[in-house]
Amino acid sequence: MSTHSVLSEPDKLPSLLVIGYGNPTHGDNAIGSQVTNLIQALDLQNVEVCAVEQLTSELSTKLASVDYAIFVDACYMKKAGVKISTLKACGLETAGSLGWNHAMPPCSLLALTQSVYGRHPQSWWVEVAAQNFETGHHLSPRANQSLQNAVEQIEALIHQCRSPKQISQPQQLTTVESIEKVKKAIEYCKAKGTSTYVTVNGKPYLVTSQGAMSYEGTTTAAYSQSRQYRAMAEKIED
Numbered sequence: 719m720s721t722h723s724v725l726s727e728p729d730k731l732p733s734l735l736v737i738g739y740g741n742p743t744h745g746d747n748a749i750g751s752q753v754t755n756l757i758q759a760l761d762l763q764n765v766e767v768c769a770v771e772q773l774t775s776e777l778s779t780k781l782a783s784v785d786y787a788i789f790v791d792a793c794y795m796k797k798a799g800v801k802i803s804t805l806k807a808c809g810l811e812t813a814g815s816l817g818w819n820h821a822m823p824p825c826s827l828l829a830l831t832q833s834v835y836g837r838h839p840q841s842w843w844v845e846v847a848a849q850n851f852e853t854g855h856h857l858s859p860r861a862n863q864s865l866q867n868a869v870e871q872i873e874a875l876i877h878q879c880r881s882p883k884q885i886s887q888p889q890q891l892t893t894v895e896s897i898e899k900v901k902k903a904i905e906y907c908k909a910k911g912t913s914t915y916v917t918v919n920g921k922p923y924l925v926t927s928q929g930a931m932s933y934e935g936t937t938t939a940a941y942s943q944s945r946q947y948r949a950m951a952e953k954i955e956d
Contacts, residue, residue, distance in 0.1 A: 740791060802842055
């Protein structure tokens with residue numbers, strides 16, 4: 719299956735589509751649209767956002783035209799957190815096999831895109847902790863706690879897609895101490911379903927379950943100097 723870049727110019731930024739889905743009138747199911755609104759507010763170049771109530775085959779046209787895609791959905795969890803997983807195109811969906819408005823999971827939508835257009839973007843599924851899906855309710859405390867975490871992890875993923883050479887995997891760091899520090903932070907993020915920050919050689923790094931990247935120059939770099947950053951860094955180092 720082809721997931722080759724659709725870029726025509728070597729120096730052009732990769733294109734990315736963030737799709738938040740879920741019925742916004744059903745409590746925490748509004749997470750998808752809320753996240754896309756926050757990502758849109760960051761005004762990131764070559765990043766398109768789309769909020770829909772469900773994933774349908776008409777989205778395959780958008781998916782075929784981008785290099786990367788991120789799907790955002792609410793998921794019931796017992797505690798606040800965010801889970802990120804890599805998506806593969808799988809399913810029996812082909813052109814004409816589904817009604818145009820038929821709802822489907824992300825992997826099936828990618829399979830349909832591959833069938834119709836001969837390619838699909840490299841994609842991730844971001845599941846954000848949710849608690850209450852009742853009609854007419856606002857976001858639950860659990861969802862609110864997870865919302866900004868999700869935005870930060872998606873922003874980090876976007877920067878990773880754009881500048882893979884800037885991503886600092888543990889084996890690329892220069893000292894054993896730095897390697898162990900970042901490895902410990904990544905394991906912490908995997909266990910807690912969160913993101914955090916560490917300082918390596920005097921520079922702040924954003925760490926997620928996917929890896930670590932220098933946080934200098936991103937839209938929230940000042941966060942590394944905040945009280946919350948220092949508190950989270952202390953947790954990692956304990």
